[in-house]
Amino acid sequence: MAIAVKKILKSFLSTDLLIIGLFFILSLLTIKSYILSHGIVEGGESSIYINNHYYNFFSMWEPKINFGFMSFHQSNIYLFSYIWVILSIFQEYVHPSVIFIFLSTFLASLFFYLCLRKLFPHANKYLFLPPALLYTFNLFRTLGPVNERLDLLFVVLPVFFYLFYKLVNTQKLIYLFYIVVVSILSSSLGANLPLFTIPYLLMLIYIVFYLLFSSNNGKKLKISIVTLFLFLFVIIANLFWMIPLAMNLLPKFSETSNGLNVFSALASGYFFDHFRFIGAWSWRSYHNGNPYYPFYISFDYGFFLISTLFIAFLSFSDLFFSQRKLNHLIVFFNVLGVISFILLAGEKGPFGLIYNALYFVLPLFRIYREPFAKFTPLFIFAMSFNLYFALETILPKIMKYSSKLSIKSLCLILSLVVILNAYPLLTGEAMPARRWNGAQWGNLVKIPSFWTEMISYLQSQKNISNVLVFPYTGTSSSHNWEYGLSVAGNALDFLYGGQILRGWSGDISPGGISIASMFDSTSSTPSFNLKRLLQIFRVSYVLQENDVDWRYSSRTLPPSLSNKIINEYGLSPVKNFGEYTTGTLSKILNEDRNDEKYNELYAELLNRPALTLYKDTQSNILPLIYPTTNNVYLYGDYTDFKDVISLPNYNPVAAELYLEGSVIDTPASKNYNNLTKFNEYIAVPQDFQKSFKPNSLVWNKGWAWPEPQVDPSSLKYKLIEAKETVELLYSKRAFDTNTDLLIWLLAKRASELEKFQLPQSQQDYVLRDYLSKLKDVINVFETYTLRGDDLQYWDFLKKFIVYNNRDNDVIYSAYGSSSVTKEIISVNKDFLYWLEARVALFCTSVCFKTQVPIDSVYNVYVDKSTLSKYASLNIVLRDLSGTKLNSLVTTTESSTLGDNYWINVGQLPLKKETKYLLDVGTDQNTDVLSYTEWKQYNPSASDKEFLSSQTAGYIGQDSLLNTIISGIRFGRNLNFVDSTLEYKDITKWNYASSYLLSFDYNVSRGSLIVAVVEDIALNNSDKLFPPKSQLKNVLFSQNFSPDSRIAAIKECGEENNNCLHHFQIVVTPSFFASHGYVFLQGLHQINGFSNFNVENLKVEEIPTPKVILEHKVSEPDKHYPNITYAKIDNNKYNIHVENASDPYTLVFSQTFNQFWKLYDKSSSKTSLMDLFKGASLDKVHYPVRSYFNGWYLTPIDFNNKTSYDLTLEFIPQQVLSLSLVINIVILLISIIIILFLFLYGVKKKK
């Protein structure tokens, strides 16, 4: 008995158990604060932990956010639908997310340890401890410890390798089925496609290594075939998520120039950092003044710098022992270390060429957009093995020197170093419960009661359709809860099961943009008919989230304003949830160093409810599926939809069609256009880029002018040319990098011509290069497809114009006689013609471009807010060359405007297929600059004190007050001089208006600074903290000096340096602006004075009208059929139609997708293949107003039956169901074969 107990005790205290116990304790340490607080782990893009059911992973259509989308989340099925159920057993004590994080480190270290133990059964077990710890606890894991896919990868990577190693070396088929099972269980890696490929890449490298270097020539063919079968099984078993993902990614792939046009970090980090597994682009970066990884600094100095590099060197050190006994695994992991290192370094360094070649030649390789993040796990895997090999070689050598040392003690010391190197994981710094990083970024989430109450309220309501969220947010939103919540998306996505409409930058589909455009109108008076829009968008409730942080997003409105706007649109509050009191506010993390931002939280939220539900009490929302005969033809952009439906007497039960100007343009749309009769034609003229004047563009402060070092006639220049060619080739992946580089190279050619005295032939050579690049860049601009308000495009165009002007100065003056120069001049001239047609140079103030669908007389509508501002407006109709064709003068008195959003100001006859310009202006004097004398600006004593505390090189940007003082005095790299600062008031200064600042100037000495400054009145800021209610904000400031070449010359006096330049710029006040000023200051040169002259200084208000042209043909036919429908599931509806004697359009208010198929239920051809082949009523399935599904149906389609049953089905669901069955079958077969082979093996042994 005693012996048995001793035996059990001994086995309990075995080395294995001690080591595994250590893994357990360390893993427990990583989640200790989450266990104690009973919270949820969540972070940034890993928000699925909050609610694993937030999408239905078994459905292909996801009617969840905005108007629904084709789901590609099926890869989550195994982890979040099956495995999560097991993790949820202990939900009462610990949230499953916390257990998952625990397992991600515990299982990773355990599996790696077991892998080593199985591969090297005779080695001392303590030798496995440091490598297993290094594999699990390292600096790479501190980057995103809650990243569920990466966590899963670390768990399964050793398992995959061990099984594949056994498959190759024992050739027992049981391992193939093991791998298939592991692959299915870890299929959730598929949510991050590049990470999913990593285990298979590892196997691929191993098999290639085997085929190249193994001496078992006879078995190579067999192994290759087995591996091929393995990969085939894996692909078939994973089809259930691969097909939806491919259906989703392929269109995106082509939209982004085959994947080249998306965010990538191909060269992040440093080589020396990569050795210690660091190198994310964000490692040493800051966000809102706070570091992403506050602990990064300790790894750049002292102990941790040395210790992290020491471990790296130790892992590689085995390579330096040539006399050691080698086996193939050692060499394999040496090779894997090198390959993965080269891959993770991406396109930087001497091996970058390899990565770049792969990236540009192989489209599939472009899934590795962030090589560091994707290949480092492979490198860590190799390095952990290499560490084991190194210890195996080195430790016995060390022990020779001292008898006191043992392998055990040395391994434990080393393990301590490895653990210390990953201290942020264990102390919780890598996964802090609460953390401030400009809003709350902590990982602990506790859902407040006001949210659960609000959700249960919504769930208790009957017949609820969509819920619209206010305010607009960026891609993520941060909620001011006690522990905070920062999610990609919004808390509502995760907590509410119904359909949600949100304006956010993450949805760039036509429907998403259309919803987001609702939030553009931030003027204090309602500018469109929100109630009618809610009726069309099927909104039952509007949820105002006062808890969403607004302070760090320019488009998110603060609660006070957002609530005000909702009220003004006529919605009534239904119910409030929660309330921010002094007590609750004191618990919310708020560490902003800027006083105003810090105080704003309290000023806005105190005594305000956390959530408010609003409703349009009289609303009668449209059904999900409805018939209509009201066909409206729209010319314009779908972001104008809110304006169109605000027209008086607009009938919302309509099937609108956008053709020209819309994004989705299907053959069905054209069919529809040919078949149907329209009741109404509406054109929304598109305004030009506020008609910018090329000669008013200025040299931006951030732009540089190249200073060439290499003479074009030298040999080294050839090298430079080669480098430029390669760079240009790489830059072609994106519009911005390509144009920027071309503009830079053009300027470089010009400055080479200016700087070096070149022989004639060389001059021509450089000029010809200039010409070819000039043609290239112009071609890029002319062929670019503009979408909406593409600011980047206009910014680069403006930059090109300014650089081009400067290039031309050099080229025309010095090389005017060259034949190449003449060609350059002619190319530039053509470009100017093209530019004129695009930016409408001759418009008086605002120009619209328009076209109409049919010849007719159109009603001209102008928006009420513009009409109420101006006593009269001139509307001139021109053709594209600027010739006046017709005109209207509006003389509306504001008292007659009424409640409408649009006022009919007259009629214009317009012809189809003619392009028109509508030039809208006013004769009123719009100069709003005060007539008083210039006043001297005296900063307060405290401002002066602030100034003296600043160093000239650094200007704090925290306070707007600082910016006005420091921005003007020495913010533009100028020495501080005590010259006076003078200003004039701008008498009118409103958000929602734009102002044109223009003047003529001449500077002969020193320099002149002109700035537009505004007062900012912070809403409610006096409520709690009285001192600062007025702040100054520099909207625009420019330094003019004799040689700054900023503006075009207007006229010159007798002397050349006496030229008068004209400058003008459009400025738009900030939202909170209360008052505007123009500031002027002359700056001395170091020893001297400034001499300048400013004339005709004006600030004019620019009218910002909106115009709609409308032609009504007839009232819609009232013979609608009667329709009833029943929802089977997300992907299927049964529709019953009665009295369909006339043609009509059936509208289904979900995002247009060609795979939504409508078919006659009685038809025999309803199988998947039939539907794919077009057996459905697909002929005129077109995007209603660019984003809903519409089918134009006629009695002929149903053999003149007037009553019939239809089925509406999203057919990819059938593919998903089929592939899920295949998956289950493969899984079951694999398990059966494993069991069979296992039992057979046991029997054989016996």
Add this chain to the structure above:
Amino acid sequence: MKVNTHSRSLFICICLALLNILWLNYSLFGLFFFIVWLRMYFKSEITERDIKIIAVLLFISIPILILYKLFVIADTAAIWFLFIIIILTVQRLLYLKDRKLEW
């Protein structure tokens, strides 16, 4: 073991060095190490021990260089350390190819 017995690995080294020279950012530092090495090679004096010394020196230099905030130079040292790792790995691969290692 003398390095010049492994002409193939030296060839790889030269290719890498040339690549490095083309990569202008790293030229000076890299060239310095390459010349030192090449000199030793022609004198037929360099042994694996020398490579080790260079590698260790390089690796020790990295933390020192970082401490003085010379990130770019530290990076060059790291790249050269990587070159040496590659050469030693290739040597092992060559052994394996010649069936000198157990599978």
